[in-house]
Amino acid sequence: MSTIMTATAAISLSKVSKVYGSGPGAVTALDGVSLTLSRGSFTAVMGPSGSGKSTFLHCAAGLDRPTSGSVRLGETDLSGMSENELTELRRTRVGFVFQAYNLVPSLTVRENIQLPVLLGAGAPDAAWFAHVVETVGLTDRLAHRPSELSGGQQQRVAIARALVTRPDVVFADEPTGALDTRTGAQVLRLLRSVVESTGQTVLMVTHDPAAASVADRVVFLADGRLAGALEAPTVKVVAERMTRLGEW
Template sequence: MVMIETAARAANLTKSYGSGAAAVTALDGVDVDLGRGEFTAIMGPSGSGKSTLMHCLAALDTPTSGEVFLGDQALSRLNDKKLTELRRDRIGFVFQSFNLVPTLTAQENILLPLAIAGRRPDPDWFDQVIETVGLRDRLSHRPSELSGGQQQRVACARALVSRPDVVFADEPTGNLDSASGEEVLRFLRYSVDELGQTIVMVTHDPAAAGGTDRIVFLADGRVVDEMREPSADRILDRMKQFDARHAARGEV
């Protein structure tokens, strides 16, 4: 059996909002390891905690208790300045809404994190990323001159250009038509297989999750299952089982 190095992990992670009778537990003792060089999907019904888990793993939110590790670095031991540096240098983000700066060209958007950090891009790596996303002839265009799929590929390139430890993608195909969504998913898959990237993607789409290496299923703030070598059909069957369990408990 091949041992997979851990890129990030959560240990007994709990996240609650509010207090007293109004308290809501979004994460309830979550333990999960994310393998380096793997494409992992996080799935679950609305309110299952999947976005909260990703935000805690990506240092965008602070857990109530438990610990998040990036490699062997415990995030709770970092002050605000160090956390900002970690998010900038070791984590990449791809959001559903692209989050591009409308006044900047595609190239300027891709290089923005490095510019903010006062760092120059590695020319060879930048060239490889641009070749991978297939936007070499669109680098001088602003977001309004690009299709939705092209804008999301710019966002993917921006996430990769600093060579982060992990890229977190929150519903990256949610605002795209099916053809553009497939483009972005092919790029993410290629970046894992050919560039050695680690990607963690929150999605509700079985077709999108079917192209990953592993799926972690959440329900009620807990990890309830996982699947390796997934397919859209297997995912749909598993999701139907979850729905049936909730219905049997009178929750739907």
């Protein structure tokens, strides 16, 4: 997979390694991973437990610094940035959706969605906010608080919050892990529609072949290394590939 930056690349990792600890007890979570995500693409990352999926996401999103290698968000090289600069980048150019919705209970849906913009002392783009809210189906829920919403609705709020700053990339970490099968499928269809309707780039870590099948491409990790990729994935083929990863 190419690591050459182009005008259409949303994010690029080049020979990224992450080692925790030192000496004989050191653990290599990522080992020379290179990957480029095109703008407007939906990529799923899969692998066995301990394969490095979460570390991959954290390094790609600027939540953790690689031990070696480089990460670029668009034309921006993250390796030379200070902690304050990384914090600003994560707030304005990166969106996050986690298994836990991480909503503020005392705030309304509107306030939760607008939180990243308000923390940056900015004003939400009214037209974009309205478009995002309509896309995720929350127009009639803006005055509600999280406790008044179902789990699926709360995850929709989290997705809207991730989109409100028009980020370069949305990182989703097991976004359907806390949802039942039906609601999870609705959230996945929503993420798919977001990619298609807004040109958003999504990188999703998942253990679920059904979730991965919604993506354009599935990238497999094993023992901290890339272990192949699958274009136009189906549930059956993804599940079969995951079974074989145990032999990697």
